[in-house]
Amino acid sequence: MSSLSLYCVEALLILDGTGDRVYAKYYQPPHSNSYVQNASLIKNVKKQKEFEKRLFGKIHKHDTEILIFEDHIVLYKEYMDIILCLVGSIDENEVILQQGFTAFRDSLDLILDSGIDKKNIQDHFDMVLLAIDETIDNGIILETDPATIASRVTKPPTNEPQLHLDLDKGLMGAWGFAKSKLQERLQQGL
Amino acid sequence: MSTHTYKKFENSDSGDLPDKMTIYQDCMNEFNESPVNSKRCRLLISRLLRLMAQGETFPESEATALFFSVSKLFQHQNDSLRQAVYLAIKELSGISEDVLMATSSIMKDVQNGSDLIKPNAIRSLTVVLDESTAFSAERLLKSAVVSKNPTISSASLTASYHLLPISETTIKRFTNEAQEAVVDLKPFPQNDVTGDYYPNSTFITQYHALGLLYQLKKNDKMSLMKLVRQFAETNNLKNQLAKVQLVKLVNDIVQRDPQLFTQFQQLLYNWLSNKFESVQLETSKLITSFATTNPRLVSPELFAAAIQTLQGLLTVPRVTTKFAALRILNRISMVSPEKIVICNPELESLINDSNRNVSTYAITILLKTGTAKNISSLISTITKFIHEVSDDFKIIIIDAVRTLSLNFPQEWKSILNFLIDVLKNGEGGFKFKNSIVEALIDIVSFVPQSKELALENLCDFIEDCEFNEILVRILHLLGKEGPYTSNPSLYVRHIYNRVVLENSIIRSAAVVSLSKFALAKNDPTLKDSIVSLLKRIANDKDDEVRDRASIALQFIESSESTGDSAKDLIQAKYSYDYQSLESKLVSYMSDSDAFKAPFEGSTVRRITDDEAKAMDLKRKQEQLQSGSLESGAGSSGSLESGSTPDERADKATYKGPSVDQHKEDLLATKYADELLSIEQFKEFGTLVNSSNSVALTEPEAEFVVRGVKHLFKEHVVFQFSITNTLTDVILDNVSVACTPEDPENSQLEELFTIPIDRLAPSTEAASYIAFRKSEDIVMEGFLCNLTFTTKELNPDTNEPFDGDEGFQDEYEIDSIFLNAGDYIKSSFIGDFTTTFDELPNEEVAVYNIHENISLQEVIDKLVTNTSCLPLENTQFAPNDSNSHVLKLFGKSALTGVKIALTVRMIKSSKGIALKAQGKSEDATLCADLVNGLM
Incomplete structure (x- = not known):
């Protein structure tokens, strides 16, 4: 029966149009040994990739939103060349997982200005990662409001403030200082 | 770089x-x-x-x-x-x-x-x-x-x-x-x-x-x-x-703490109409799953309200919500499909849902809640739809249809046509085709009327089948069933075609199949033509095919002189109980002295075809009840890596109400083996029959006792399996004292008792008591008393304290009855009505039950008491009707005579009235059974 654990998301995947992973994160409670249902999937990258390939075979070009796959609930959405998936535990309330998934999807929609596609995700990978981090924390759904998530995702810093100007000033200052000292010496010497 | x-x-x-x-x-x-x-x-x-x-x-x-x-x-x-x-x-x-x-x-x-x-x-x-x-x-x-x-x-x-x-x-x-x-x-x-x-x-x-x-x-x-x-x-x-x-x-x-449920009823009621769908879902899930384990604590109104909520959720546009609601309904449908019949209109409209996961779920649920009335319309809906879905879904649907065919044998025509249609026209891989063929095999074995039509179509199918495994299975089926049809030569032609056209694996299967036609009917022309065919095959270039053909020829020839034994070798009438065969062989192998004598195959329990079918049908129906058939298909079919709408987790949490029959069968075999390994019972000869185990105490009692009755030709043995559920008390010298209810007229003579020397906490052991009886059918009741010496356990050593003498105690348990049903083995018969009419001796009895129990409970009791096999799916009482007809069939364990029963029952406000009509080749058995029903 439904467990009361907050750890309800087992993995978040972003797969491309051929089933290769663009992003994959398998969650595991950080300090607990009791939760080993997914042990092989968490540790073994090869198994993870096989799992993703099998899953891809099931969901690619089948727009059904939700299915049960190998004892997991999988929610997914297929875009042009990318599929977003959320893998949840089999006992979890489907609508709760749906909430987490929608938050993930819609926040990506908000932060990626020109829509969700593979190139956009790769170009703004840091922002995508931040959005995911703000949505799911180690398998706990952290936030379900896309705007809140998007508001917490920072854009990459713009170019550094004019540090080199300071540097120039310093050099010039040093040069000026040296010049004045030299002049002083020369005058004294003269 | x-x-x-x-x-x-x-x-x-x-x-x-x-x-x-x-x-x-x-x-x-x-x-x-x-x-x-x-x-x-x-x-x-x-x-x-x-x-x-x-x-x-x-x-x-x-x-x-x-x-x-x-x-x-x-x-x-x-x-x-x-x-x-x-x-x-x-x-x-x-x-x-x-x-x-x-x-x-x-x-x-x-x-x-x-x-x-x-x-x-x-x-x-x-x-x-x-x-x-x-x-x-x-x-x-x-x-x-x-x-x-x-x-x-x-x-x-x-x-x-x-x-x-x-x-x-x-x-x-x-x-x-x-x-x-x-x-x-x-x-x-x-x-x-x-x-x-x-x-x-x-x-x-x-x-x-x-x-x-x-x-x-x-x-x-x-x-x-x-x-x-x-x-x-x-x-x-x-x-x-x-x-x-x-x-x-x-x-x-x-x-x-299930007792607290009542405190939350009102709260749950309110939550069912919560504005969040997730809350509605979770609450319905809670109520319905709780109701399967604690049916008495959930008021029917609350359960109905939960179903109603789910029904409402089926019509929302959000896929996830629909999916979740269907998942819950699917779980309920495995346990008690009748409770969700009210959702059928919604489910039917979901069949055409654009989302395949949703529509497949809807169909599987509908197939379970289906009633005789809507089956053919349901089948025609699926026919339109099945070609569009993926293989995995097709298999799920086929499995559901297969269980349907077991439930509604009278609908075989539309089901058969559906299966044949998908078999011939459906695109799909091996597992898909295999599941269809399996479904057809089930229909052929359990619905005899369908045999000829199904076999003919299978013959057509093998003309153009790319899968060796399936071909071999069909050839085997043709060999098994074909000879007893009205026109066997038709199949011979099809099988021989395979010999001409296919590879050696199929050729050898076809040879075995062909040889079975030779002796089945006393038709010399058929036999002659088969012999000539086999002679031709005996020149085949493949060793295996040649060998099989020569052996078959040899058997056919020798059958003229030896008669039945050769016949048995070609077309076996029985199979062995594989489990006991295996254990016998293992013990034979482990003992080097045993090699001096050949292995004694006759001690292994033999199962005739009818019995095997009866067991098979029983098992499949039980599976259907507990919903594990689907999950079973999930692990054996291609769904291993697929999306079974069923999941193991569901199975674990949703146990069906009935005890797993198959497990009980295994248990019976185990008991019988244990029994026969005891020296004192060896002289009783072979075991004739063992009853199902009956509970003699409440399951939550301190000492749980279950009784099994074993019948020998002139003896009867009661086995009491006793479980000590206490953790700190050890029981010594445990036995059950049985006194006849009517000591004056007892026909049984008590021989000896085998007590349990020591029963440690949380363990189970068996005590036996043996009686001598006459060869006739003897029916008696016994009052039972559990007697034992309790000793407290030293928590440090887990041994009783030194010098603790313990004290004698007695514990009254329910009586055990030896009744007519114990002399009967359940058996399968395809055409109940004809058989019933043909049997000579008739006996009628009428009962009135004044207790307030449901028809279903009466049926369950009748089935256990008579040990007969319920046929034509009559073991399920309809919910909406007050009358029912139960059809039971069995064979005497002693003599093998057939017995058939129809029990008509009507429920009224005063109770339930039963009219049992029994027919048998053996008048006494019939009378005993009919008069000892309740």
Whole structure:
């Protein structure tokens, strides 16, 4: 029966149009040994990739939103060349997982200005990662409001403030200082 | 690396990543630079993380170096770089050493960082702290929990949740703060919105706080109750997830103590109409699953309301909700399909849903709730639809149709036509075709009327079948069933075609199949033609085919002189009970002396075809009941890696109401083996029949006793399996004393008792009592008393105390009855009505039952009492009707004579009236059975 654990998301995947992973994160409670249902999937990258390939075979070009796959609930959405998936535990309330998934999807929609596609995700990978981090924390759904998530995702810093100007000033200052000292010496010497 | 390729990666437009070493070097260089270039560092971190997301990893030393370099970036006060740094720290902490060194920088951020950074800092505390340092974050986490900013509060609550397993004492001190966090509705401070987005608090902090509170209080039932009351009655919970969590909390409480359910009835009732669909779903799930384990505690109104809620959810546009509701309904349909019949209109409209997962679920549920009335329309709907779905779904549907064919044998025509249609026209792989053929085989064996039509179509199918395995199975079936049809030569032609056209595997299967036609009917022309065919095959180029043909020829020839024995070899009338055969063979192999004598096959229990069918049918129907057939298909079919709408988890949580019959069969075999291994019983000869085990005590009694009756030709043995459920008492010298109810006229003579010497706590053992009886059918009741000596157990040694004599005790258990049913073995017959009419001796009896029990309970009791096999799916009483006809069939275990029963029953306000009509070749048996029904 439904467990009361907050750890309800087992993995978040972003797969491309051929089933290769663009992003994959398998969650595991950080300090607990009791939760080993997914042990092989968490540790073994090869198994993870096989799992993703099998899953891809099931969901690619089948727009059904939700299915049960190998004892997991999988929610997914297929875009042009990318599929977003959320893998949840089999006992979890489907609508709760749906909430987490929608938050993930819609926040990506908000932060990626020109829509969700593979190139956009790769170009703004840091922002995508931040959005995911703000949505799911180690398998706990952290936030379900896309705007809140998007508001917490920072854009990459713009170019550094004019540090080199300071540097120039310093050099010039040093040069000026040296010049004045030299002049002083020369005058004294003269 | 050339400058050209290097430049390529500098260009952020490119989707490609540089190789691992380049990234590593770049990161090491750039992170250690001073001053820090924040833009470039964030780009590099992003690349590093992308690399790691691909599954790449670093050796520990490199990871540690990276971690160290990344933590240098803390000196730079740019928030957007800082967020990236936290991501990197979380990813690297898993693989590097010395993660503790970042703790102080992180803690500084928790105290003084901006509101944007604080949550990130708090959450990354989880990965750098361990058992010994967790306490140091106590003050920080505590003050963050009560923060007015919901994100900070949530971050702290989740961090505490993660840390709970390693520092329970620390986190326990937050109980009050967490409680406050549930009650406190935290909006976002409106004034300092910086970015382009306006965060809108969903109050999800409540969910995290409630999750943490549960973990802190989970061992204390009373305070959990208090939690529920506090948050359910005041309308404090705004967050959807938190509300669902609360429902789960109630579930947890009632699972632990079912009696508390009544207290929550009203609450659950209200939740069924909650505005959140997730709450409605969770509540319905709770009610319906609780009702399967504790049916008495759930009021019918509440259950109906839950079904109604689910029914309403079927019509919402959101796929996930529909899917979830269907999942719950599907679970119910396995246990009690009649309860969700009211959803049928909604389900029917979902058949054409554009979402295949949804429509498949709808169909499988409909097939289970289906009644004789709507089957043919259902089948025609599926026919339109099945060609469009994927193989996995097709298999699920085929399996559902197969169970349907067992349930409604009278509908065989439409089902058969459907199966033949998909077999011939359906595109699909091996597993799909195989499941169809399997379904057809089931129909052929259990619905004899369908035999000829099905076989003819299978013949057509093998003309053009690419799968060897399926061909072989069909050939076997043709050989088994074909000879007894009206026109066997038709099949001979088809089979011989295979010999001419196919490969050696199929040829050899066809040879075996052909040979079975030779002797089946006393038709010399058929036999002659088969012999000539076989002679031709005997020149085949393949060894195996040749061998089989020669053997078959030899058998056919010798059958003229020896008669039946050769016939038996070609067309076996019985098979062995494989389990006892295996154990006999194993023990034969392990004893080297035994090789002096040939293996004695006659002691192994033999099962005739009819019996095997009866067992098979029983098992399949039981599976259907407990819903495991689907799950079973899930693990054996192609669905192993597929999306079975059924899942193992469901099976574990939703146990059907009936005991698993198959397991009981196995148990009976085990008992029989144990019995026969006891020296004293060897002289009784072979075991004629064993009854099902009957409970003689309540299942929750201190000592649980189950009785099994074993019949020998002139003896009867009662076996009492006794379980000691106490943990601190040992029982010595346990036996059951049986006294005849009517000692004057007892026809049984007690011979001896085998007691159990010692019954340790939580173990099970068997005591036996043997009687001599005449060869006739003897029926008697016995009063039973459990007698034993109890001794208390020394907790240190787990042995009884020295010198403890114990004291004698007796324990009254239910009586055990030897009745007519014990002399009967259930058996299968295809055409019940004809057989019934043909049997000579008739006996009629009428019963009136005044207890208030349902028809179904009466039927169950009749089936157990008579040990007959219910046929034509009459073992399920319709819910909406007050009358029912039960058809039972069996064979005498002693003589093998057939007996058939029809029991008509009518339920009225006064009770249930039964009229049993029995017919048999043996008049006494018939009379005994009919008069001893109840």
